[in-house]
Amino acid sequence: MKIAVVCANGRAGRLIVKEALSRGLDVTAIVRGENITEAPNSLKKDIFDLTGADLRGFDVVVDAFGVWTPEKLPQHSSSLKHLCDLLSHSNTRLLVVGGAGSLYTNKEHTACVADSPDFPTAFKPLAAAMAKALQELRARSDVKWTYISPAGDFQAEGEKSGKYIRGGEELTLNSKGESVISYADYAIAVVDEAIKGHNIGRRISVVRE
Template sequence: MSKFLVVAANGKAGQKIVNELIARDLDVTVAVRQANKTQASQVIIKDLFELTVSDVKNFDIVIDAFGAWAPEALQQHTTSLEHLAAILAPNARLVVVGGAGSLYLDASHTVALKDSSGFPDAFKPLASAMGEGLARLRTLDVDWTYISPAADFVADGERKGHYVIEGEVFTTDDKGVSQISYADYAMALVDIATSGRYQKERHSVRW
């Protein structure tokens, strides 16, 4: 059985992912900076940037749920990925909780959602920082998968038990809605992580 480490697990997305792993009776450990807020019993209390090779050497799949919103910390969306890639075991997989703003508007992959008209100005710095992190991740020597949520990422939304996996192009349902709950995103992420597929690829998930 694969051993999972969820980094920055105290956040809302991290907690949902941990719940999903536990519900499937998978071997999960969490790495949190402060007191553990998750249901996991195996805990490493350490800042992401203080994790070492020794801390992560026994894990097959590391799920990165890190997020930073303060302007002075936005560059950590890149440096956190660099750090994790540097310390992972050679055959470990890095699965990243991503953002929707860097999804492309069409198959030409020239214009991102964050650069389109109507994208909220308040979210542009974060979306740009996460996009830069993804661009850096593509260059790192690590087995990675980056999973973007729908544009409307609903923290307390219901778990419907279904989702659609798309590629790097922003899509909507037949009503023009791009939405998914944290709970169904967590289900999709764990399905993808355990599938052994989508290596060195970015995908998006929505209802």
């Protein structure tokens, strides 16, 4: 299996590359600068400069794009649209490293994590930008996409337990009542989805077991 990780130099991207290599996948890191991942193959290119030819031949493309400054938040939508346009009507699957703020907190799907009063105000613009990108992605029937939301507490330096629970559109808690996952365990879930491909056209979520 050939997999490309876009924006692979980020914290999530590097761990996804590492996990994919440990499973024997043929991994290409797509990066803007020097490749600091473990991938032996790399392409130095900005996400917005990628072409259809750059992504041709991959079974899976993982979108690990992320920006946080207010002026760049709209790029969550524009970058995802760009990748979708490049992969439109192809057999290449697109896995999106998503956010937790848009996970639903009720069965009616009328309230989200970001709506709760204890959700940090500083993160609301980011959550809104990522939720908008997800809604736009849902409208794409021409792309084999899967959106993967982490747990509410997404720990960059968390330990790798090797175990996780896969949920769906709603915030899922583990047996301890926690919504937490490490980047390392999240990477396992992403690579599992890359290999199995059971959730095309769906948003799934993951939490530490």
